[in-house]
Amino acid sequence: MDLTQSRLTAEEWTALEILVPPSEMKILKLIKSGYENVNISYNDTLTLINFSKISGELDKYHNFFYEKYFEGKMNKLQKKYKFDVLKFDKKKKKTNLKKAEIIRIKNIEKKVENLKDDIYEFVLLSFMSSFLKHYKNKSDKFQYYYYTLTQVLRYNVSNLNKNLEKYIRHILEFYCSNLKKKDFIKNSSEFIEKNSNLSKYRDISLYEHQKKVITYCKQKGPKLILYKAPTGTGKTLTPVGLSKKHRIIFVCAAKHIGLQLAKALVSVEAKIAVAFGCEDPGGIRLHYYAAKDYVKNRRTGGIFRVDNSVGDDVEVIISDIESYLPAMNYMMAFNKAEDIVWYWDEPTITLDYENHEFHDILKRNWNENMIPNVVLSSATLPKQEEISSFCQSFMIKFKTTNLYDINSNDCAKTIPILNSKGEVVLPHYMFDSFEKVKKCVKHIKNYSTILRHFDLKEISKFIIYINKNLESLKKRYKVENYFEKIDEIDSISLKEYYLKLLLQTKDNYEEIYSYFKNKRKPLHDSTIKITTNDSYTLTNGPTIYLADDVEKIAKYCLQSAKIPRKMLESILEDIYENDNIAEQIASIENELNKEELQADSRKGSDRYGTGKSKKEKNISKNGNTGKETQNLQEKLEGLRARIRDIQLAEDYIPNSFAHLRLWNKENTKNAFTSSISDSIIRKIMLLDVDSLWKFLLMMGIGVFKKHGFTDVKKKKAYRDYAAIMSQLANEQHLYLIIASTDYIYGTNYQFCHGYISKDLENLTQEKTIQAFGRIGRSNARQEYSIRMRNDNLIYKLFTKQTDKMEVKNMNKLFC
Known part of the structure; x- marks a missing residue:
């Protein structure tokens, strides 16, 4: 992986100013507030009282709203379904409100009617009605509504009508004895993972692992925190909370990860600086919020020039690996070491290699580090006992015993692994003894x-x-005894229960293994023909294909698409013609820009001291143009007019309607296709990149690969291509991304499915888990899958590995 980072461009600085969406802003503010109270949570689900904006004596309003909206409906349900009546302790008289209060409520009656699908009490009443209806009709759907009610009633929705809640809980309890837990488990995938209501109304709170990191960082004295949690569960945002009281140096290998955190911090007005490509503290650049000494622009009043050497107010420095020591020295110039936290994201990067050019840098960073508070954050960080030498060296250096090990399995979603046959992978399918x-x-x-x-x-x-079927199963492991209540059944508890059951099968395991082996069926008949008749299996969002030999997979995708030869030749001819035109355009633009580049060279620094992009200025200040310049402009316009628009027939764009119809899959639901605009296609066609990449782009396929070009023009062309692909990936406009292993740590986009190529069989266990972490990062309850082309990696993942390169290197380099 290329870990060398350049300073931020003007465009990257500008991107930091774009605030995150309101939904993300709420989470960021929650994390920041979580430093003072780790148990903080919020739930903005709408209730009647919240909608009415009523305050004061709430019990009075609970009674009034219950009588007005719910009492009659509950009475009808009771008469129809014959459950026990629940009597409330209340006065015989109806709840009376003052005239002004009644007028106020009357004014919102119509709005309440229109918003019944959004107001929580009406939603709960709808769930309850559906449960009773399906229960009476002996439809299995009653289980779905019963389970949903048991879960959503656990949420901390403020000002929920107490009378309605009490009655619903009473009804659930009334029917509880007639329900069997095994029936809920049988349909757990539908009830839990595909149940959108569970996420729609849930509380937003810190993950348990975030709570622990914040709590441990508050402890006095030097400390080492080993922070392990699944990808996509907020590890990278934890510094937002820590920055409330600590100075943070966040070190990451992938630039876009650092920029993502920087954007989040800027959104909550944190004072940040960045250290990318720094040889000394002089290379560190401050964001405006952190600027203490600056010069204002006389005309606009805005900040014109920042004195980056004054960092008193800097709360967080975001740094690449090479720049850590300059960042440390910079932060220590203004703060005590004990007030600073070194937060190192993915510290095992490059440690899967026996030798790597960055090992010396990592070793130097660790040996020269003077920050006594260190957080090592990774989904695949080795266990404490595996890196005991490393831990011991830290404790000796800083004279401390504060060592904290956080190991979290916080993750509600499931991302199943499919083997090379398309079969779901689980221990009882894999092991024959x-x-x-x-x-x-x-x-x-x-x-x-x-x-x-x-x-x-x-x-x-x-x-x-x-x-x-297992007669020897102990009573305490029987499902009806293991789970005391139905609301205890969730994704994590079921998986833990599964592991316990596996250990109870000693005397019958071979029989059980044989039974499931014979019953096993692939999830899909085939999954490898991703540009033709298997594309329909890739649903809901983009797919990533990780491979060592990226070009081989890219060529396979094009060849297997079965595009007619004549169509290929015609498109190729157009591509070559456009390449020719692009070369001439570049030559003319170069001539037109020569004078401007020289004139602009002194003005080209932006507010942060970085290079500024140049705009075409073909007209002189007095509005006149020289004859020669005018001729060049006319020639340029003529060339642009000759650029051929190139489009691929929809039959060959995976999962387009025409493509699905061609492969008799037009009735498929949720098949995901690309969305590439004509302007993007035109941009790519004018870049000096391989024709293969251009063909694939028209199919909705992007390629992420490191190139070793020394030619400046070639390097720029592929850099521009990569930037466009990154934009398309971020906006989920690509159907498929083919990426080399350099991008295992370097992609943070939303993928629903992933392929791990055959040629990656030598991946370490830790790097395999990192590769899996590219898939299923969104919060949506969608279908995900990881599709293995080599089953050896699966066995490596599911068994203990004793000779781990990452462990060896941590104990060797950091001691």
Whole structure:
């Protein structure tokens, strides 16, 4: 992976000023406030009282609203379905409000009617009505509504009508004895993972691992925090909370990860600086919020020039690996070392290599570090006992015993692994003996992040089978005894229960293994023909294909698309013609820009001292143009007019309607396709990049690959191509991205599916988990999958690895 970082461009600085969406802003403010109260949460679900903006004696209004909107409906439901009547302790007289209060409520009656689908009490009443209806009709759907009610009633929705809540809980309790927990487990995938209501009304709070990091950082004295949590669960945003009281140096290898945090911090008006490509503290640049000494622009009144050497107010420095020591020295010039936290994101990058040019830098950073508070954050950080030498060296250096180990499996979503046959992977499918599966269970308990890849639907089948057929199963492990209440059943508790059941199968394991092996079926008949008849299996969002030989996969995608030869030749001819025109355009633009580039060279620095992009200025200040310049302009316009528009027939754009119809898949739901505008296609066609990349772009496929070009023009062309692909990936406009292993740590886009190529069989266990972490990063309840082309990696993931390169290097380099 290329870890060398350049300073921020003007465009990158400008991008930091764009505030995050309101939904993200709420989360950022919550994290920041979480420093003072780690148990903070919010739930902005609308209730009647919240909508009415009523305050004061709320019980009076609860009674009034219950009588007005719900009492009659609950009475009708009771008469129809014959459940026990719940009597409230209240006065015989109806609740009376003052005339002004009644007028106020009357004014919002119409709005309440229109918003019944959004007001929480009406939603709960709808769920309850559906439960009772389906229960009476003996439809299995009643389980869905019952389970949903048990879960959403656990949420901390403010000012929920107490009378209605009490009655609903009473009804749930009334029917509870007639319900069997195994029936809920049987349909757990639908009830839990695909139940959008659970996420729609849930509380927003800190993850448990975030709470622990904040709590440990408050402890006095030097400390080392080993912070392990699954990807996509907010580790990178934890510094937002820590910055409330600590100075932070956030070190990351991937530039866009640092910029993402920087943008979040700027959105909450934190005072930041950046250290990318710095040889000394003089290279550090301050954001305006952190500027203490600056010169104002006389005309606009805005900040014109910042004195970057004055960093008293800097709260967070975001740094690349090479720039850590300059960043440390800069921060220590204005703060005490004990008030600073070194927050190192993904510290194991490059440690999977026996030798790497960055190892010396990592070693120097660690040995010369003077910050006594260190957080090492990664989903794949080695366990404490594996890196005992490393931990010991830290404690000796800083004379401390404060060592904290955070190991989290916080993750509600499931991202199943499919083997090369398209079959779901789980321990009871993989191992043919109890001894092997026992070792696997022990390994998974130590690496609980793997649980997120356990398919809930297949787990449920195993649980039901064991409870029904394993006579030796102890009573306490029977499903009706193991879960005391239905609301205890969730994704994590089921996966933990599954592991416990596996350990109860010693005497019958071979029989159980044989049964499930014979019943096993692939999720899809085929998944590899991703540009033709298997594309429909890629749903909901983009897919990433990780490979060592990127060009091989790229060529396969084009060849397997079965585009007619004549069409290919015609498009290729147009591409070559456009390449010719682009070369002439570049030559003319170069001539037109020569004088301007020289004139602009002194003005070209932006407010942060970085280079500024040049705009075409073909007209002189007095509005006249020289004859020669005018001729060049006319020639330029003529060339641009000759550029050929190139389009690929929709039949060959994966998952377009025409493509699905061609492969008889037009009735497929949620098949994801690309959305590439004509202007983007035109931009790519004018770049001096391989024709293969241009063909793939028209199909909705982008390629992320490091290129070793020395030619300046070639380097710029591929850099521009990569920037466009990044934009398309960020906006989810690409159907597929093919990426080399350089991007295992370097992509943070939203992917719903991923392929791990055959040629990646030598990935370490930790790097495999990192590769898996590229998929399923969104919060949406969608279908995800990781599709393995080589099954050896699966066994490597599910078994204990003793000879870990990352562990060796941590104990060697950081001691």
